[in-house]
Amino acid sequence: MKNPDNLIENEQKLLQRIARGEKTAEQELLKRHAIVEKIEMMVYTRLNAPKEDKDDLVGKILLNVILNLRNGRYNPQKGDLNSYIWGIARNKIKDYLEKSKHLRHQTSIENIQLFTEADYQNLEIKELRRELRKLINQLDWKYQEVLLLKFYQELSTDEIAELLEISRAQVYNRFHYALKLLQESYEIFKKNQNK
Numbered sequence: 224m225k226n227p228d229n230l231i232e233n234e235q236k237l238l239q240r241i242a243r244g245e246k247t248a249e250q251e252l253l254k255r256h257a258i259v260e261k262i263e264m265m266v267y268t269r270l271n272a273p274k275e276d277k278d279d280l281v282g283k284i285l286l287n288v289i290l291n292l293r294n295g296r297y298n299p300q301k302g303d304l305n306s307y308i309w310g311i312a313r314n315k316i317k318d319y320l321e322k323s324k325h326l327r328h329q330t331s332i333e334n335i336q337l338f339t340e341a342d343y344q345n346l347e348i349k350e351l352r353r354e355l356r357k358l359i360n361q362l363d364w365k366y367q368e369v370l371l372l373k374f375y376q377e378l379s380t381d382e383i384a385e386l387l388e389i390s391r392a393q394v395y396n397r398f399h400y401a402l403k404l405l406q407e408s409y410e411i412f413k414k415n416q417n418k
Contacts, residue, residue: 235299258304259281265316358404358405358408367401368387
């Protein structure tokens with residue numbers, strides 16, 4: 224098992240190289256943490272906007288992350304890099320939504336893979352997946368966000384609470400309430416399918 228202190232030390236050395244302007248260090252960090260892919264996932268699952276706008280926003284967020292790393296604004300001892308990136312992305316997405324006057328209920332989580340590709344071969348599974356997306360998209364954003372962070376980002380309750388600046392109890396309540404709403408909606412869907 225890797226020593227957490229060594230991981231932090233390695234991250235700090237890499238961040239120092241980035242602060243000195245080493246492009247190879249930036250590329251190494253981007254690749255090691257799959258930062259571009261994570262930013263794309265965040266933008267593409269949260270916005271219902273033209274692809275060009277999404278791509279522009281991904282670029283702006285990535286640039287902001289890199290500039291912050293170059294200026295030493297991220298400290299691995301204060302928190303996880305994924306949480307730091309999520310915070311930047313969340314703020315940039317919020318700014319975009321405010322500027323473009325998109326409403327939060329227009330969010331989409333189309334890119335989240337809920338089943339394996341083998342399951343998609345079954346038409347009934349495809350319909351269930353489509354219906355589940357609709358049901359999730361109907362949830363208030365605060366419930367969607369907790370589901371996204373829990374299932375896709377695989378963050379713990381504590382990490383989600385810190386990131387969203389809410390209590391652990393609020394995270395727990397939102398998560399379980401969202402699951403309850405999904406279950407109730409799914410039961411209605413199932414009844415309608417059996418008619």
